[in-house]
Amino acid sequence: MTVPFDYPPDPHVRRHGPRGYAGYDSYRPWLRDEFAFQCVYCLTREVWTRFTGAYAIDHFLPVATNPDLETDYGNLLYACIPCNLAKGSGVTPDPLSVLIASGVSVSEAGVIRGATPEASRLIEMIGLDRARAAEFRELWIGIVRLAATFDPALHRRLMGYPADLPDLSTLVPPDGNTRPDGVKASHFEKQKAGTLPETY
Ligand SMILES: [Zn+2]
Numbered sequence: 001m002t003v004p005f006d007y008p009p010d011p012h013v014r015r016h017g018p019r020g021y022a023g024y025d026s027y028r029p030w031l032r033d034e035f036a037f038q039c040v041y042c043l044t045r046e047v048w049t050r051f052t053g054a055y056a057i058d059h060f061l062p063v064a065t066n067p068d069l070e071t072d073y074g075n076l077l078y079a080c081i082p083c084n085l086a087k088g089s090g091v092t093p094d095p096l097s098v099l100i101a102s103g104v105s106v107s108e109a110g111v112i113r114g115a116t117p118e119a120s121r122l123i124e125m126i127g128l129d130r131a132r133a134a135e136f137r138e139l140w141i142g143i144v145r146l147a148a149t150f151d152p153a154l155h156r157r158l159m160g161y162p163a164d165l166p167d168l169s170t171l172v173p174p175d176g177n178t179r180p181d182g183v184k185a186s187h188f189e190k191q192k193a194g195t196l197p198e199t200y
Contacts, residue, residue, distance in 0.1 A: 002110075002141050004043065014179065015186075017074075031076055035077070037187075039055070055078060058076070065091075082127075113129075159200065161191070165191055168188065169183050169188075
């Protein structure tokens with residue numbers, strides 16, 4: 001089991017649609033919720049990091065060539081700094097449709113492999129197949145397994161949600177929200193309703 005690095009079964013379908021913020025960082029709480037508080041490329045979770053300064057707002061199509069998409073929610077991704085830096089201003093296959101269970105496998109030793117040409121290309125472009133990245137995954141696979149066996153409370157912290165889930169209902173995007181139902185399905189609302197799982 002390589003649980004913390006199991007890629008999602010299906011391509012990601014956006015649940016939020018905020019519009020009109022002047023700066024892309026204002027979309028951060030929406031993106032944190034949208035992408036479940038983890039990097040869309042390597043799946044590193046917020047709770048494994050010191051958080052502050054650990055995550056970037058990634059532009060899928062680079063701003064250098066697509067300045068009109070700088071603050072377009074549909075072009076924004078949530079990524080850890082190493083993945084964001086590795087991507088730079090490159091144009092990559094879309095991680096939301098390419099990095100899925102049928103396209104990626106991660107071994108017990110943390111080795112990642114693409115099962116499709118697109119996934120392989122993206123893995124190489126982001127450097128997810130570098131030795132240090134594999135070591136990092138192997139380490140966390142081991143830590144999570146140990147905690148699951150010997151320390152359930154620690155396991156819940158390692159594999160649970162961050163404490164500061166954003167309350168999206170308090171946010172008012174300047175040009176509205178094209179997917180208002182997403183707010184009701186947010187992690188904060190699920191926690192309030194008692195339906196948020198302890199781990200994910
Ligand atoms: Zn990452």
